[in-house]
Structures are given as structure tokens and as C-alpha cells.
Amino acid sequence: MKWVYRIVSGFAALVFAAPIVWMLVVSIKEEGMKIVTVLDWFKPPYSLAVYEQILLDTKLTQWMANSFLVAVFVTVLTVAVAAMAGFAMSKVPYRYRSLMFFVVLAGLLIPGEATIIPLYQVAKDMDLLNSYQGLIIPSLASPVAVIVLKSFFDGVPNDLIESVQMDGGGTWRIFMNIMLPLTRPALASMAILTFIGSWNNFLWPFLSITDDNMFTLPMGIPTLMSQYSEDYVKPMVVNAIASIPIVALFVIFERQIVKGISLSGIKG
Structure with a gap:
């Protein structure tokens, strides 16, 4: 077989x-x-003349830099917030802890498109449109990352935490020195999936950015495609250049990506 x-x-x-x-x-x-x-x-x-032309005559490299900058900040901040939230819901005793978990879990039931209009209004009122802050901050809430990391924190024995507390270790020391090292595979998986999701994000940048200098790749590529509608070579060059970073990321972190998909249940 x-x-x-x-x-x-x-x-x-x-x-x-x-x-x-x-x-x-x-x-x-x-x-x-x-x-x-x-x-x-x-x-x-x-x-390779078309490659040189695209790199020199378009803003593709600037859009790649914008995508990379936003993806890095979104990844670092999302994983940090999700790790602290997951740890709090798993190991820190406080009232309504179970209720908070179900509130986060309910976030999976609401499609992102349903929150776009109120999110846009909030970003507009806070003057976050056409800014890096406007691209980064709305992407930090990740119920999937919180739930996955909480499940990993649940697997850490309470006896280990109690031994640290007996030695005088506080909550922050437990989180930094015990929980994070033990859940490093889950953190790496969530970081990679978050980076890919941010890199490919189109809807929110499309709504919140109008300045072409602030475009990310998913926004900038369609504008170039409309200019080369009767040509095959230039659109393929644009897609090839834009695919290099994400393909390199997949080749380097293939095992972590597959593990992250199996952990989170995400299929795309």
C-alpha cells in the first residue's frame, strides 16, 4: 500500500x-x-529585465516592507497578549474566570466581516485610519491563539507552580520562567500562523488605508494587476516577488506550521 x-x-x-x-x-x-x-x-x-523594471518602477518593495513591518508587530503583540490571557484563564485564580473563557470562545462564533463596520467606525473616531497603528491594533485580538495557548497551559502540572510559589516566586516569574519555556512549541506555531494570516490579510487594510504609500502587498498587487491586464509576464513577476518571503518562511518553519495547523484546527 x-x-x-x-x-x-x-x-x-x-x-x-x-x-x-x-x-x-x-x-x-x-x-x-x-x-x-x-x-x-x-x-x-x-x-530578468522585467524583474528589474518592477522593482525600480513600482512601489512593490515598499509594500513588501509595509507588510513585513505590520506582520512582525502583529505577530509579536498577538502572541504576547494571547499568552498572558491564556495563562490568566488557566492558572491565575479569580472570579468569573470560566465566564471570561466562554466570552473568548464566543469570539470564534462571530465572523470577522460582521465586526468590520463598528471596527472601522472606532478606528475613524480614534484617528487610526491610514496609519500603521490602524493596521496593527485591530488584528491583536485572536481567540484561537488564546484558546490554544490556554489548553497548553492547562497541561502544566499545578505542583510545579506550587513549588515555585513556595520558593518565593510570583506570578510573573511563573509565567516567564516556567510557562513560556514549557509551551515554546505552541508559541512558535501560533507566531507562524499569525504572521501568515497578517501577511495575507486583505479586507481590513483595504478598508482602512487609502494612501498608496501605506499599502500592504494584498492591497498593492491588485492595483498593479489592473495596469497589466493584457500582459502575462509582469503580473507573474509581481506574484513571484511577493511570494518569496512567505515561501521562504514555509520552507524554514514547515514543521512548526504543520504542527500549528494540527493544534489550532485551522485548514487555511
Whole structure:
């Protein structure tokens, strides 16, 4: 049966890899090439001139920098907030702790699109539109991260915490020196998934940003595509350049990404 699994896996990998290979091949073609058959896409000559043109004549690199900056801040702050919230709901005794957990859990039942209008109004009243703060702050609330990290904190024995308390350790010391090191795999998984989610986020930046200097990649790419509607090479170059950081992230942290998906139940 192993050979059947290998054939099926190889076929699935080929199906998913084919668009990427086609994108990379087309991106190095010369503009204005006559295409008659499918094989013509893969025939020389090849050129990197379009890459140079896109990098120099568009704001793609600036949009990539904006996406990276926002994704890094969203990732760090989201994981920090979720870790503290998960720890508080798991190990810190206080009234209505169970109620708070169900309130966070209820956040999973509300689609993000349903909160867009009030979120936009709040951001407008706080003068956060067209700013990095406006891109970062609304993305910090992550019920999934809180619930996943809480489940990991629940698995830490209370005896270990009590021993630290007997030695004079406070809540902050328990959190920093005990809980965080023991839940490092979950933290890494949530960080990677949060980074990818922020990098690919389109709806909120589309609504909150109007200055093209503040665009992130998901916003900027469609504006370039509209300019090159009759050309194949330039759109593929744009997509190839924009895909490099996220593909590199996946290659480096493949195990953590797969583990994070299995932990959180997210399928996309």
C-alpha cells in the first residue's frame, strides 16, 4: 500500500506545484513573446529585465516592507497578549474566570466581516485610519491563539507552580520562567500562523488605508494587476516577488506550521 500513497502524494504535489512552476517560468520570459502552444511558455529566450523594471518602477518593495513591518508587530503583540490571557484563564485564580473563557470562545462564533463596520467606525473616531497603528491594533485580538495557548497551559502540572510559589516566586516569574519555556512549541506555531494570516490579510487594510504609500502587498498587487491586464509576464513577476518571503518562511518553519495547523484546527 505504500506505493499507492506515494503515487497519490506525488500526484497531489505535482498538482499544487504546477501553478508555481508556471508562474516562475512565465516571469522570466521576455515581454511581447508570441505564444501559440503551451510549450512556447517554456522555450527560451529568458530575461530578468522585467524583474528589474518592477522593482525600480513600482512601489512593490515598499509594500513588501509595509507588510513585513505590520506582520512582525502583529505577530509579536498577538502572541504576547494571547499568552498572558491564556495563562490568566488557566492558572491565575479569580472570579468569573470560566465566564471570561466562554466570552473568548464566543469570539470564534462571530465572523470577522460582521465586526468590520463598528471596527472601522472606532478606528475613524480614534484617528487610526491610514496609519500603521490602524493596521496593527485591530488584528491583536485572536481567540484561537488564546484558546490554544490556554489548553497548553492547562497541561502544566499545578505542583510545579506550587513549588515555585513556595520558593518565593510570583506570578510573573511563573509565567516567564516556567510557562513560556514549557509551551515554546505552541508559541512558535501560533507566531507562524499569525504572521501568515497578517501577511495575507486583505479586507481590513483595504478598508482602512487609502494612501498608496501605506499599502500592504494584498492591497498593492491588485492595483498593479489592473495596469497589466493584457500582459502575462509582469503580473507573474509581481506574484513571484511577493511570494518569496512567505515561501521562504514555509520552507524554514514547515514543521512548526504543520504542527500549528494540527493544534489550532485551522485548514487555511
